[in-house]
Amino acid sequence: MATYALTRYTAAVKVGLLGLCVCAIGAQADLQRRIEINATQEAKWNPVDDSWQTPHQLSGQLALNTSGSSTLKSYLHLSANSTEPHLTLDKAYAKMRWEGNRITLGKTALGWGQGTVFNAGDVVTLPNQPSPLLAPPTDHRWLGTFQHPLGRFSFYEIAVVAPATSEAIPTASADQFTVAARHQFQMASWHNNQIETGMAWQGTSQQLMPYISLQGGSGLNWHVSARAEIDNHYSITRQLVTAGVYGLWSRPQSSTWNYRLETVWDSAGATTERANGYWYRHLLQGSLSLGISSRSSAFAQVMLSPIDQSSLTSLGMSSNLRQGFTLNATLSLGQGDVDDVFSHRRTGAIAFRSNLRYAF
Amino acid sequence: MKTIGLRLLALLIWVAPAGAADMSGEDIIRKLESQQVFDSAFVRGKMVINDRFGEKISTFESWSLGADYSLILFTSADEQGQKVLRSHDDLYLYFPDAEEVIRLSGSALRDSLLGSDLSYEDMTGDKSLLDSYQVTETTQETLDGLSVYRIKLSALRPSVAYPTQELWIDATQFSTIKAHKYSLNGKLLKVQTVLALSEQAGYRFATHSRIEDHLKGNSATDFYIDTIEVDTPLTPDFFSIQELTW
Numbered sequence: 001m002a003t004y005a006l007t008r009y010t011a012a013v014k015v016g017l018l019g020l021c022v023c024a025i026g027a028q029a030d031l032q033r034r035i036e037i038n039a040t041q042e043a044k045w046n047p048v049d050d051s052w053q054t055p056h057q058l059s060g061q062l063a064l065n066t067s068g069s070s071t072l073k074s075y076l077h078l079s080a081n082s083t084e085p086h087l088t089l090d091k092a093y094a095k096m097r098w099e100g101n102r103i104t105l106g107k108t109a110l111g112w113g114q115g116t117v118f119n120a121g122d123v124v125t126l127p128n129q130p131s132p133l134l135a136p137p138t139d140h141r142w143l144g145t146f147q148h149p150l151g152r153f154s155f156y157e158i159a160v161v162a163p164a165t166s167e168a169i170p171t172a173s174a175d176q177f178t179v180a181a182r183h184q185f186q187m188a189s190w191h192n193n194q195i196e197t198g199m200a201w202q203g204t205s206q207q208l209m210p211y212i213s214l215q216g217g218s219g220l221n222w223h224v225s226a227r228a229e230i231d232n233h234y235s236i237t238r239q240l241v242t243a244g245v246y247g248l249w250s251r252p253q254s255s256t257w258n259y260r261l262e263t264v265w266d267s268a269g270a271t272t273e274r275a276n277g278y279w280y281r282h283l284l285q286g287s288l289s290l291g292i293s294s295r296s297s298a299f300a301q302v303m304l305s306p307i308d309q310s311s312l313t314s315l316g317m318s319s320n321l322r323q324g325f326t327l328n329a330t331l332s333l334g335q336g337d338v339d340d341v342f343s344h345r346r347t348g349a350i351a352f353r354s355n356l357r358y359a360f
Numbered sequence: 361m362k363t364i365g366l367r368l369l370a371l372l373i374w375v376a377p378a379g380a381a382d383m384s385g386e387d388i389i390r391k392l393e394s395q396q397v398f399d400s401a402f403v404r405g406k407m408v409i410n411d412r413f414g415e416k417i418s419t420f421e422s423w424s425l426g427a428d429y430s431l432i433l434f435t436s437a438d439e440q441g442q443k444v445l446r447s448h449d450d451l452y453l454y455f456p457d458a459e460e461v462i463r464l465s466g467s468a469l470r471d472s473l474l475g476s477d478l479s480y481e482d483m484t485g486d487k488s489l490l491d492s493y494q495v496t497e498t499t500q501e502t503l504d505g506l507s508v509y510r511i512k513l514s515a516l517r518p519s520v521a522y523p524t525q526e527l528w529i530d531a532t533q534f535s536t537i538k539a540h541k542y543s544l545n546g547k548l549l550k551v552q553t554v555l556a557l558s559e560q561a562g563y564r565f566a567t568h569s570r571i572e573d574h575l576k577g578n579s580a581t582d583f584y585i586d587t588i589e590v591d592t593p594l595t596p597d598f599f600s601i602q603e604l605t606w
Contacts, residue, residue, distance in 0.1 A: 152447070320438075
């Protein structure tokens with residue numbers, strides 16, 4: 001009965017937060033809106049019957065946000081698509097600040113840690129992903145945060161985060177929430193390198209996760225993150241280390257190469273080959289993109305599993321055709337044996353995806 | 361904080377000075393930069409990128425303080441909410457959808473801003489020209505009916521974006537009319553030109569200037585200023601990660 005009451009209570013809190021966002025938007029005159037329409041066509045090879053699947057989707061997104069106030073800000077993002085014909089609340093939050101302190105309430109993302117593909121410092125939204133390939137690019141959660149500044153690039157932050165769910169108005173008991181805190185600062189005595197350290201208690205797995213992320217840019221932009229996962233019996237059940245380098249090569253003001261190399265080491269990952277779809281102890285990722293012109297760019301990305309020596313290669317391009325219209329296309333190719341993590345014998349191992357976006 | 365925050369504004373803003381005669385190239389540069397008398401500025405404007413595919417418009421708001429601090433907020437639909445913070449030689453890019461901050465150092469300042477013909481360095485400020493360049497030649501000539509100084513500059517260190525520059529400076533107003541920027545082998549990389557002016561609160565503004573990238577062929581970025589407020593009450597504390605992620 002207590003759990004049921006608490007579940008109803010947390011659902012009410014979330015509805016209340018959504019109402020707060022809507023009211024904050026409505027209360028502020030300086031309202032910006034953004035509408036985005038996406039048409040996506042895919043082609044995926046199915047090796048089971050040597051056929052091609054060709055799913056397509058039309059989706060629309062509406063974003064409303066307020067601006068102009070230095071103390072109150074709100075944002076609302078709704079979407080719908082042709083395969084799931086109902087409105088989805090992607091993001092809804094209100095931010096308030098006073099004397100540098102900030103409170104965020106609502107559904108949004110949290111960017112903790114360092115790293116784009118592998119990020120051991122992300123203890124809040126992706127603590128137990130079975131594979132980075134399965135993780136969504138951005139995980140928006142119902143949450144509340146409080147941030148207290150200590151300097152221009154230094155602050156404390158605490159967060160209370162609801163577990164991930166696909167429910168429109170999710171419910172969860174209090175013991176399923178994640179409670180986390182972090183401290184981020186730069187060390188002037190160490191080339192202004194950035195240090196972020198903190199800890200999270202994840203209710204769903206009943207684990208404590210201390211972490212540290214370092215980021216620097218002395219000649220080369222780099223980052224290293226590490227976290228441990230400790231259970232109720234004070235045993236370390238998992239250790240995760242991620243690292244990466246990234247940067248830009250700019251030819252004299254004409255074209256720009258962006259590069260990023262990242263790697264992950266996971267103590268809980270498999271060290272020998274096993275059935276496909278599982279997490280391996282080591283993975284490498286490299287990407288290279290080229291800004292061809294003011295409107296077009298191309299990229300190549302390789303995800304490599306050193307243990308089974310399989311890989312997933314993606315080649316893509318993005319082009320701004322006209323004001324607001326952007327065409328994206330990606331060709332992906334898996335290379336590996338049947339049981340490898342990037343097996344070519346898996347649906348979608350050979351895939352083409354095109355997307356036309358119109359934003360206004 | 362005797363230099364302005366937006367280096368591009370060095371092309372765009374000046375106050376009417378007294379004339380000068382028999383000045384050295386260094387004196388002319390100092391005079392030019394001394395006209396940029398404000399410490400801080402807020403600008404609302406737009407960039408129009410023109411190339412063979414047509415035009416692409418990006419609108420923005422920016423705040424700047426001195427040569428080392430600036431914050432740009434993009435307001436156009438394609439980039440809405442994205443921000444770029446410069447603090448000394450570090451750049452911080454903010455992507456609101458993922459609440460992600462990416463920090464870049466050093467050479468990133470030369471990267472193209474939203475694919476335009478401007479680099480972050482062009483947009484967000486730099487130190488005095490004389491900190492990075494030496495004057496190698498000064499001549500006086502006529503440009504479009506105006507008496508101008510033509511000054512050639514050579515870089516003092518290899519890390520600057522343009523090894524040599526050529527400036528045409530109005531000999532009466534001490535304002536930059538045009539600038540050519542060259543590569544190490546003398547190839548013309550960029551041409552910056554002032555196309556329209558207006559006057560407000562004692563300052564004269566180039567409300568329309570054009571930056572042409574000669575390596576990109578038919579590419580040019582037109583830069584319009586709709587609103588400008590100078591000497592706004594900004595402190596370095598404003599240029600923080602808290603403001604970047606607000």
